[in-house]
Every structure is written in structure tokens, then in C-alpha cells.
Amino acid sequence: MEDNQNLSDNQQDVSNKEVISSLKKKNWKSYFKEFFMLFLAVFCGFLAENYRETLSNKKIEKDYIVSMIQDLQADTSNLQTYITIRKDKREILDSLTLLLTTHEHKQSGNATYYFARQIFNGDPFVQTDGTILQLKNAGNLRFIKKGNVVSALLEYEKKVKELAEWDENDARMRTTFREIGGTIFKADDFYETMDSSLSFVRPTDNPQLVTDDLRVLNNVSFQVQYMSNLTLGNFFRATKMKKDAENLMELLLSEYNLK
Secondary structure, X not given: OHHHHHHHHHHHHHHHHXXXXXXXXXXXXXXXXXXXXXXXXXXXXXXXXXXXXXHHHHHHHHHHHHHHHHHHHHHHHHHHHHHHHHHHHHHHHHHHHHXXXXXXXXXXXXXXXXXXXXXXXXXXXXXXOHHHHHHHHOOHHHHOOOHHHXXXXXXXXXXXXXXXXXXXXXXXXXXXXXXHHHHOOOHHHHHOOEOOOOOEOOOOXXXXXXXXXXXXXXXXXXXHHHHHHHHHHHHHHHHHHHHHHHHHHHHHXXXXXXX
């Protein structure tokens, strides 16, 4: 009887162990499944968020490129005006040099004064830089993923700065001429070369210079010749930069399929 009882107890222990083992296996699988599902949900959420961010960044990048193309279009238009003015101004300065270094200024005083006034014509080139400033100052240049585009943008900026430096040289030369101009030009006659709307006008009479001193005339002529060469240099720089702007626009249109 006692042996039967012990056998029954042993069977019960074995049965309990099997149940416990079964529960343990079931819990382990259940925990793994729950962990896997949670991981999968988090991972899919990460992928979805990353995809949305990628789409958003691509849209931002494209918006910047479209805006940059518009700025470059404005630059090419402004550069063409700049180029035309420098071409005409160079011819005028050479004519003024010829008048000052010969006796022609006595017979053509109106042309001499009118050409001298043209020295102050020609504003510096001002870049349409709203987009590039946003890209650089706000750290948004990172949105431009194409390395060749970034390099081209920075190279164009370098050319803009170079032209700006030469424009500053031109401004300094005009200041020098303003300081020495009074040594040969009569103030009241020079004043008459500009009308009430600030437009340059040719004198109707034949105003004369205040001196025929060759040293004084040579000093002024030297400055005019220097400005003529500087103007020619800026003409070539602006012509090259206009081509660079057009090439940059072509690159942007091609790289971002905006044609």
C-alpha cells in the first residue's frame, strides 16, 4: 500500500515537472515573440520616419536649387548691364586720354568735360545672393547632397568676391580722380554736365580747362589711362563670370532634372 502511494507521488512529481517545463517553454517563446513584434514596430517606425525625413530633405534641396537658379538668372541680367557699361566706358576713357594729351581739348571742351563725367558712371556688380546666404549662414548647405554642385556654387562665389575686390579698386580710382579733377576742370562747368535728374549731359558751349600745364595734364591723363585698363579688366572678368553663371545654371538644371 505504501509502495503504491510512493509511486503515485513520484508520478505526480514527474507530471508537475512536465507542466512547469511546458509553461517555461511557452513563456520563453511568448516573450521572444512580444520582443520581436515590439522591435519590428520600432524598426518600421524608424524606417517610416527616415523615409519621411529623406523626402522632406529632397524637397528642401530642390526648393533651394530652384531659388538659386532664379538668383543666377538675375545675376546674368545684371552682369550683362555691367558688361555693356564697361565696354562703353572704356572707349570713353580712351577718348578722354587722347583729348587731354593733345590740343584737341581746346576745340572739343564739351566732349572733354562730358567724357570726364563718365568716369563716375558704372555701379559695382551686386550679386543676387539671398539663396546662397541662406545656404551658408544657416548651415543649410548640408541639404545639397551633390558634391559637384556644392563645388560649383563655392567656385562661383569665389569669382563674385574677386570681381567685388576689383570694383573696390575702381571706386578708389574714382575717388582719386575726384581729388585731382579740380586741378584741370572748372567746377561750375563740370557741374553743368549733370542735369536735375542726375543724368549726364554734354555741355552746349565749349568749356575750357583751367590750365594747360603739361605736368598737371599728364598726371590726370595717367589716372584716366589706369582707370581705362581697370575698366577693361573688369569687362573681361564680368564676361567670364557671366559665362560661369550660365554654366552653373545649366549644371543645376541638368542635375535636378529641371529642364
